[in-house]
Amino acid sequence: MQQKLSLYNTLTRKKEVFEPLHAPHVGMYVCGPTVYGEPHLGHARSFVTFDVLYRYLRYNGYKVRYVRNITDVGHLENDADEGEDKIEKRAKLEHLEPMEVVQHYTNVFHQDMEKLNVLPPDIEPRASGHIIEQIQMISEILENGLAYEVNGSVYFDVQAYNKGHNYGKLSGRVIDDLLNNTRELEGQQDKRSPLDFALWKKASPAHIMRWPSPWSDGFPGWHLECSAMSRKYLGTTFDIHGGGLDLMFPHHECEIAQSQASHSHSDAARYWVHSNMITINGQKMGKSLGNFINLRELFSGSHKMLTDQYSPMTVRFFILQAHYRSPLDFSNEALQAARKGYLKLMNGLRVLDKLEYSEEGHTPDEKLNEDLQKLAQDCFRGLNDDMNTARTIASLFNLLKKINSLYLGQLPLQALTRGTFDTLQNTYKDIVQEVLGLKEESSLDTEEMLDLVLDFYKEAKETKAYDKVDSIRAELKKQGIVIKDLKSGIDWAYEE
RNA sequence: GGUAACGUGGCCGAGUGGCUAGGCUCAGCUCUGCAAAAGCUGCUACAGCGGUUCGAAUCCGCUCGUUACCUCCA
Secondary structure (H helix, E strand, O other): OOOOOEEEEOOOOEEEEOOOOEOOEEEEEEOOOEOOOOOEHHHHHHHHHHHHHHHHHHHOOOEEEEEEOEEOOOOEOOOOOOOOEHHHHHHHHHOOOHHHHHHHHHHHHHHHHHHOOOOOOOEOOEHHHHHHHHHHHHHHHHHOOOEEEEOOEEEEOHHHHHHHOOOOOOOOOOHHHHHHOOOOOOOOOOOOOOOOEEEEEEOOOOOOOOEOOOOOOEEEOOOHHHHHHHHHHHOOOEEEEEEEHHHHHHHHHHHHHHHHHOOOOOOOEEEEEEEOOEEEOOEEOOOOOOOOOEHHHHHHOOOOOOOOOOOHHHHHHHHHOOOOOOOEEEOHHHHHHHHHHHHHHHHHHHHHHHOOOOOOOOOOOHHHHHHHHHHHHHHHHHHHEOOOHHHHHHHHHHHHHHHHHHHOOOOOHHHOOHHHHHHHHHHHHHHHHHHOOOOOOOOOOHHHHHHHHHHHHHHHHHOOOHHHHHHHHHHHHHOOEEEEEEOOEEEEEEOO
16 A cells, blocks of 8 residues: 655665665665764764664564664875874874774764664674774775775775776766866875875874784775675675765765775665755854754753754754755754644644544544545655655644544544544554654653642642542652651652 | 755745645634633745746746855764
8 A cells, every 4th residue: 555665866866666685674874973073963864864764664564784883993184194083183182092082972972862762773883893894895906906005005096997987976976077176185195196095094103093904004094994894794785875965975986986896896785875964054064164063062952053952852853854855954943943843743642642442433434534544644655755754744744633633522533433543543653653763752850740749749738638648649659759758848759 | 167956935844737735933713710732714935037838836948046065074
């Protein structure tokens, strides 16, 4: 009854029906964060997007192996020979071991992702743990004559590669245009062409992060880890490769080149999926522009652009209310609207739980049943159409209107068939919770609520309404709270 | 300069050539002890100018404007 999931494939520039290579198994690789700074809203968008894809594939019964890496080595500060490793730069700044910095920001990243209800991947490999695999891949590319060694460093020979392959197929670049428009960067003397990129870099004496290799003590190039790790865990050809749009060129282009040039001879993934950027006042939010908003600042409301704190689920809803391939503009106002929308959706969940269907006296209204079935179908239609969560959410709100009307008796519950009722309930709940990954987050301040209850308790005691007193005690006990009548007043404690 | 997008009502944001996207805001109504919630109604837009078409926000062209990638970046 449902149509199939279509995804926009950057490689072919069109939407394609998703067919896994080895159903029911699906292999998915997503470029993870470089752990040298606080996760920000941009990270959230990418990882929430692919989290929904992961969830939806699983919802459809696929057995997904989701690999998302942690980049803890290898990203140069610039393309110059004296370029410092990003991790290392930060480490020197803070007088910490590089791996200490890596661990710290990895932890922060994990915490933030958990708050956003982003499921952990099945495998989360680290670049530093796969040096051997990367060296292996470099050897293969050298064997195939598509890389060359200079002074202990190894570079990918883009022009040689382009004779038998198409460098630029993913991002639509033309190699001659690239050559004409390359900037002059310092420290590129070793390269035969400015387009060539490093597979292995010899470490300068001061460089801490270094590993032995056949060519020098050094470190792997920026793009290699994803090629090596995706191949190790998903095979030479797998189903989906995801990442932010800004990684399309050169990162993903280089990945394809590396895969083709090694013994893999493959584009790596069959579907390349890219999520768009978050903008702020119409400009891309990015590290280089210094205009990014950390997730922590968002959650705590500490950023100067924010009037309030915005909960993780509000942020998640905000992201999901736009299609992942459109740029999404950030503003305090938009977040305000997102919060309301999110809460509205959550209230629907509660209302749905309170609805009880009874076979008695039901007089099915054919048109109403049809309408509701169609509204439910619309939710899936949106998801299947290139994961259009914006449309899905719009459909959910349409469904919610009916749910609320049923709850208030403005629409008679008896007019529904059992099947329609179940569809209504399952569709709404499943999509909101399982697929979109939105969950209730209690904003209630427990202590405050407890104080309120204790006031009632006190009042009941004073008026000697002991049945009330007993029932309050009993209810609180269910929550693991005991009331203590002290001479000094009333207090509570966790039940031990 | 090269390449690729985009320009939708007060704001955000969907949109497959013809049929109400949706959310937020605002106004009114129903309900309500007051409120809140919820429902209903209204504010009905597609940058501009041409063209194709019976019909275009949707296709084509031009103009204006904005952005992204080309350099680390989700």
